[in-house]
Amino acid sequence: MFSEKMLALGKESSVIREIFEYGRKRKAEIGADRVFDFSLGNPSIPAPPSVEREIRRLLDTREPTLLHGYTSAAGAPEAREAVARAYSAASGLEIPSSLVYMACGAAAALTSVLGALICPGDEVILLSPFFPEYRVFAEKAGAAVVVVPTAAETFLPDVGAIGRALTDRTKAILLNSPNNPTGVIYPEGVLRELAALLEEKKRETGRPVFLISDEPYRKLAYGKTVPFPAALYPDTVVCSSFSKSLSLPGERIGYVIVSPACAASRDLFAAVCGAARSLGYVCAPSLMQYVIASCADGSADLAVYAENRRLLTEGLSRIGYSFAPPDGAFYLFLKAPDGDAAAFCERAKKKELLLVPGNSFGSPDYVRIAYCVKKETILGALPAFEALFAEYETEKRHD
Amino acid sequence: MFSEKMLALGKESSVIREIFEYGRKRKAEIGADRVFDFSLGNPSIPAPPSVEREIRRLLDTREPTLLHGYTSAAGAPEAREAVARAYSAASGLEIPSSLVYMACGAAAALTSVLGALICPGDEVILLSPFFPEYRVFAEKAGAAVVVVPTAAETFLPDVGAIGRALTDRTKAILLNSPNNPTGVIYPEGVLRELAALLEEKKRETGRPVFLISDEPYRKLAYGKTVPFPAALYPDTVVCSSFSKSLSLPGERIGYVIVSPACAASRDLFAAVCGAARSLGYVCAPSLMQYVIASCADGSADLAVYAENRRLLTEGLSRIGYSFAPPDGAFYLFLKAPDGDAAAFCERAKKKELLLVPGNSFGSPDYVRIAYCVKKETILGALPAFEALFAEYETEKRHD
Numbered sequence: 001m002f003s004e005k006m007l008a009l010g011k012e013s014s015v016i017r018e019i020f021e022y023g024r025k026r027k028a029e030i031g032a033d034r035v036f037d038f039s040l041g042n043p044s045i046p047a048p049p050s051v052e053r054e055i056r057r058l059l060d061t062r063e064p065t066l067l068h069g070y071t072s073a074a075g076a077p078e079a080r081e082a083v084a085r086a087y088s089a090a091s092g093l094e095i096p097s098s099l100v101y102m103a104c105g106a107a108a109a110l111t112s113v114l115g116a117l118i119c120p121g122d123e124v125i126l127l128s129p130f131f132p133e134y135r136v137f138a139e140k141a142g143a144a145v146v147v148v149p150t151a152a153e154t155f156l157p158d159v160g161a162i163g164r165a166l167t168d169r170t171k172a173i174l175l176n177s178p179n180n181p182t183g184v185i186y187p188e189g190v191l192r193e194l195a196a197l198l199e200e201k202k203r204e205t206g207r208p209v210f211l212i213s214d215e216p217y218r219k220l221a222y223g224k225t226v227p228f229p230a231a232l233y234p235d236t237v238v239c240s241s242f243s244k245s246l247s248l249p250g251e252r253i254g255y256v257i258v259s260p261a262c263a264a265s266r267d268l269f270a271a272v273c274g275a276a277r278s279l280g281y282v283c284a285p286s287l288m289q290y291v292i293a294s295c296a297d298g299s300a301d302l303a304v305y306a307e308n309r310r311l312l313t314e315g316l317s318r319i320g321y322s323f324a325p326p327d328g329a330f331y332l333f334l335k336a337p338d339g340d341a342a343a344f345c346e347r348a349k350k351k352e353l354l355l356v357p358g359n360s361f362g363s364p365d366y367v368r369i370a371y372c373v374k375k376e377t378i379l380g381a382l383p384a385f386e387a388l389f390a391e392y393e394t395e396k397r398h399d
Numbered sequence: 400m401f402s403e404k405m406l407a408l409g410k411e412s413s414v415i416r417e418i419f420e421y422g423r424k425r426k427a428e429i430g431a432d433r434v435f436d437f438s439l440g441n442p443s444i445p446a447p448p449s450v451e452r453e454i455r456r457l458l459d460t461r462e463p464t465l466l467h468g469y470t471s472a473a474g475a476p477e478a479r480e481a482v483a484r485a486y487s488a489a490s491g492l493e494i495p496s497s498l499v500y501m502a503c504g505a506a507a508a509l510t511s512v513l514g515a516l517i518c519p520g521d522e523v524i525l526l527s528p529f530f531p532e533y534r535v536f537a538e539k540a541g542a543a544v545v546v547v548p549t550a551a552e553t554f555l556p557d558v559g560a561i562g563r564a565l566t567d568r569t570k571a572i573l574l575n576s577p578n579n580p581t582g583v584i585y586p587e588g589v590l591r592e593l594a595a596l597l598e599e600k601k602r603e604t605g606r607p608v609f610l611i612s613d614e615p616y617r618k619l620a621y622g623k624t625v626p627f628p629a630a631l632y633p634d635t636v637v638c639s640s641f642s643k644s645l646s647l648p649g650e651r652i653g654y655v656i657v658s659p660a661c662a663a664s665r666d667l668f669a670a671v672c673g674a675a676r677s678l679g680y681v682c683a684p685s686l687m688q689y690v691i692a693s694c695a696d697g698s699a700d701l702a703v704y705a706e707n708r709r710l711l712t713e714g715l716s717r718i719g720y721s722f723a724p725p726d727g728a729f730y731l732f733l734k735a736p737d738g739d740a741a742a743f744c745e746r747a748k749k750k751e752l753l754l755v756p757g758n759s760f761g762s763p764d765y766v767r768i769a770y771c772v773k774k775e776t777i778l779g780a781l782p783a784f785e786a787l788f789a790e791y792e793t794e795k796r797h798d
Contacts (some may be wrong), residue, residue: 056458
């Protein structure tokens, strides 16, 4: 009677959401401070004071019909210029504001870019483990999804494997660095190798393979720099948001940047606008666009995540756990001691530790720990992690 | 290299937007008060003070991580409850909040509902003249669009013609009352006739034809009541927004209500959530959701539009123009004296009157006057309308 596919998508209980709901119930039962909930990637630090100040200033000074009125479809000029300026300053690239599209969050950016790029029969390469919505978005846009695993332990793109997966129908590769769920940052060397591979393929086929660089975690890096794919490969489209850098995930404010080095960049930009229009995106929320006009290069107090990461990595290393290089985002990707993440998560639950098994990301031997939590949650959780590890050690000895 | 269809959509210069841009240029040349711009349906009255008050109160009292954090995909419970309450009170229906989905504006509501309903091969009936984005949204969702003209002069649904257009593949009919571009309100009698037709069809085929009722102009009615399709036909899905009632078009805040009388309403609701998810809608903007929680039944000072309408209809009648019954929204649909709307608009332009020819809506003999403007614009424009009418009269005499 209606779309079975959409019904399935709507009913599909997200594993992450289920664990989160269990956590809510459990906290009500035994007290919030006794449940260690690492399930959700929901920023735990407040938006910077500049955001609130700017909202109040806009309410004080701007006519409501302008403040809350339609902006042009691609965005308010001052917001597009602020994003272009901030991204140019950070990357060293020269991004014209005419190639910036203000989007209703990074998810809208991704569906609009995929909608613009995908033609019938096209393939999109996803590097596993990956954020599960990538598959939903790519398939909805009409692409066939080709999954290429990243390298074991490092979780870096396996350029050889990507080369073997390329076909004449490959339209795009979706990159996400700093990565959800692994927390890994892709170094420049790997991106250069990937760029060389794609340049070669373009010479062979005469058509580009686009890099779609999903960068919402760009500002969450702990010591390492986060290279810009757009600086290393021409046919790159950037998708990002202020959900994490400004702690505004609910406000749905983000952007697309079509690299000026992109093949037919102006036409591609127009196609992104056309795709967004067809999906029902009229403009990004106007008040938040004007906030971004003056807060684009601001950030929340990300030092909180750095401290969380330090406590967690030091504690888990000391206990004996292994994990992916914890360089960015607010995720730690932990190896299940016996390689069975689902079982590990079930046992962790008995100790009030709520973790997400990597299965839904495509890594059944790892669990994701979202450390955008209170410091106390980490300190309280470490003894439970230790006890759990000891159980596995004991069992190993008895095997 | 990428989607030609999306490129065309992105490049397509909207006729309305072009006239608006011309107006901007012209105002700079000869002064804003000498250009009479009736091109855009952009609310000219400010949001009610309650909206600003509520934003400030939320900033004062709510933790930023909650205020700006993700809500659940269907919306914050308090927003869904407020919408359910307000719609139930207005319609007499009992709408449970569990069937309310908070959307990023009515456009997102429409693309999500169409995405949920349409299966390959399905047809959607649009009643011309219609808002041009309807075709874009329906085709993007995979539907074949079947256009059924409304009755001449009254612009009411022609139930006989709809009956002849129904096939076994008709999935939905899109209704918009009060109507853009005609300003017409569909009376209960016509909706009852339509409901009877669709009930009969359902008995014949065993599957429902859904009514999608797009109601963003519901509160803009001048004397006449606006019947609720959901009260007259079970298989109805309501799409709406606060863009017009609260003058918040840029904030992208609206909703879907699946009527509880709908076939498989809970599954349909889940499918709407699934479709929205696949289009990249994560949640409606959070701050605005919380504003709606206490302002859902508020409204901007709509009396301004009523006064504009009075001045315009009285003035144009006196001159001798004919127009569609001007019962709602903020549009007057004026008949071009010789039936050539495009030519009429060109001649109007020479008198600094900016109007939109009905061609892009499917009515080449009418022009749309958006009277969400300052009163002075109407008063200043009437002499120009009069001079233009006199020209046509003179030419008629000389023919």
